[in-house]
Amino acid sequence: MITSYPEFEKSSDVFDFCCKTIANAYEKYSFSCAKSRHRISARSLDNNFKFEISFSSSIERNVSNENIVFKVHAGIESRHFCKWLEENISKKPTTVFFAADRIASRSLDPAYEPQDKTGYEWNMAIKYYRDDRLRVIIHLIDTIVLPIFNRFNNIAKLVEDITLGTSPVLNLDHRLSYVWINNPHRVIAFLCFIQSKEYAENAIKNYLNKYPEIKNELNNSIKNASKFEKNHAPCVSNNNRIQFLGHAAWYYELSI
Secondary structure (H helix, E strand, O other), rough: OOOOOOOOOOHHHHHHHHHHHHHHHOOHHOEOOOOOEEEEEEOOOOOOOEEEEEEEEOOOOOOOOOOEEEEEEEEEOOOOHHHHHHHHOOOOOOEEEEEEEEEEOOOOOOOOOOOOOOOOEOOOOHHHHHHHHHHHHHHHHHHHOOOOOOHHHOOHHHHHHHHHHOOOOOOOOOOOOOOOOHHHHHHHHHHHOOOHHHHHHHHHHHHHHHHHHHHHHHHHHHHHHHHOOOOOOOOOOOOOHHHHHHHEEEEEEEEO
């Protein structure tokens, strides 16, 4: 891919070009493009899940030919799951996505100079690097995002992997922080929704067999959560996955 670019480019034109380039690469996988061309999506084989890749920028920070922010987000959406959550928890979910991540540029593009500390922004203003960066993004979608999307085309195998703790998405592991792995409360909710409470209980039991050292902390989290009414849930630290798991075990009345 070698593209001839005009000498001066508007930020909006560069952003639209990047969106279009990536969107065109996934037409062969039956991804449809939104009218704005800033989002592409496809459905799972059973039509219960929506796979989405979206693009965003920053009007405030964009400077033509100097800095044009380009971010790529990937997510899995299930309105059936969100409806179930709304019926089974005390408040409506804040988002319809239950597994999502941004395509990181950090440490993946040697030519990239981070504009933000998180490393999730790509600067597309530099013409010399643009084609290569688009190739890198497409490669990351091919090798990371699409395989995860594809796991939701075989729910039986996905549930088995989650229960055994071998799934790279929706995993209970308290040591992991990779954003595709949602908080344990959502993992347990997904198992209850897609299969049954028994599968959720088995997932926690397998997890405790693997990490017996967290059992006391988990039991304390369950005990602490049980002091509250379900519509007044205890405050849980965003980075304490064991607290999240204990809260989920209490909330869905699991026997562990």
